[in-house]
Amino acid sequence: MTREAPPAPTRERIRQVAADLYVLRGHDGFSFGDVAAAIGTTRANIHHHYGNKHRLMAELLDGFAGDAEARIMQHWARPGVPFAQRFHLQREDLRRFYHHFNRQPGDRNVWSPLSRLRLDMPVLGEAAMVALERVNRSYETCLKQALAEAVAVGSFSPEIAAEDVVGLLRGTFLSCGPMTQDSGSFAEVERVLGALERMLNAAWGRGPAQDR
Template sequence: MMEGMDETDTRQAIKDTALELLVRHGYRGTSFGDISAALGTTRANIHYHFGNKQTLVDEVLGDYMQETLSGLRAVWSAQGSSFSDQVEAMIAYSRARFSHFNPTGTEGRGWSLISRLRQDADLLGDRGRQMLGHFGVELSALFAEALSAADRRGELAPNVVPADAALLFAVIADNAAPITLAEGGFERLERTYRSLRQMIENRP
């Protein structure tokens, strides 16, 4: 354990640091040595708590996916929120995550663990690859429900098929980090969400 921390806090500190490094450097570019150096502890301490790198990465990825899906469900199921409000909340949620790794907005860094680990999927174990695949399924289900609810509220244009609109939103959300790495940065993602909203919402 690290000084002043119990076992639970130590494990969480290791996972928090691993998350930061994995997003920045990927699976290939992150070692127990990197994590221990960032924490000021020993590699043996990290081995004691997680055994091996794959176990640590699987746990970090599982926590990250759960937190992400919980955050998105809160955005898209908020009581009293209109479809337009939800799109703006989605942009704000994504911007907060983007800004954590890109404080000035011009660094051009990746900011999603899921997107980053997909680049290293060949190095992940079965559990890690299954989790990455499951994320897309969960995302599709989330948007299917959100767009169906918007349709029931009369917020989608009459010619819009909710399932088709949900698919488009899921694709954007699943590729949000790569979109911001293209020319235009976060504003490109922002415009993409708002353009889709304008195309499908029912406007008087």
Template sequence: MRNRIRLVAEELLVKHGYRGVSFRQISEILNTTRANLHYHFGSKDGLIEEVLEDYANRTLDRYRDIWTDATMTLREKVDAIVRMSRERYQHYNPNSDKGEPWSLMIRLRSDSDALTPKMRAKLQDVTREFETLVRVGVRGAVQSGELVADAPQEQLVIQLVNIIHYAGSVTRDHGNFGRLADLWEATLSTIERAYGTK
């Protein structure tokens, strides 16, 4: 039951944000009582903190696998990130390409004023970890000779990380996933032309 509650809460949070989710909605979807939700999680904040922790850890595990893989080129890493993002996007936009929200962390950042200190701290931790992982990937591209030795690594990290952080806004503002894929491609092509060794 705990897992079912978390899954329903995650779906609702991505679609409606922090303010748009209630124990009443979750209990109706699961055909259970609000008391049951309180029994398992104590409060709405307790539930969301647990959902965010789980979602963030799953996302970081996938990013870690990609950005620290020494056998992949920078382009292959970006392609893997685009595929992962498209997979999540299509989950929340199954029958159309309307730019509906698809990332829990991006969605919760837009509600940051309503979040608990623990939730805000988790989002900040994830942001720092994303930067660390992308830094590893860029450094690896330089060390392997894919990028020139004097490539401005920190500037490249900033560019790539910001696409990750604002991916949900890009798809929402443009109403489709294609714009995000184009942004990744434009950024990577520019990096390769400016600092690539081939």
């Protein structure tokens, strides 16, 4: 008989629930009372662990940026992963976030923590800008590395416009959230990413498609 995983410690559970509420509702759309009700504790307990909402948000922002950096490195900076597989990993990662926050067909909820940070920049100020800049730098660095490796193994031509491609990929990946809110479906993201991948292969691809 397999044992059920033990519940997360209270502080971590608070952070997880607060992160979800923040992405769905924004800074002004949730309170410590909402978090307490969701996990079955008291507001006093939330204050015990995080003090105030400013401290909670500071930890959430750092967590969003750190998590995004780790996932970007996993998708785009691991050596030896074919470029097509990197694209697949990125797409499925986005899909996972989308379905976590959009459980019913046609839902148009915000699902990207980074999209929510942009919306809340007037409230969060420099803290949001710092978090977003961290993610932008990570994409820039890791995408450049992935393209350089793809060129080195012969998947793309050395003539590829690397700086332009990096900017196009980064901007597209970071814009997937609004696409699904417009259409009410992840299919729009799939369509855009598929078209982008096909264009890159048509312009600079070499060798069998599965190796790109």
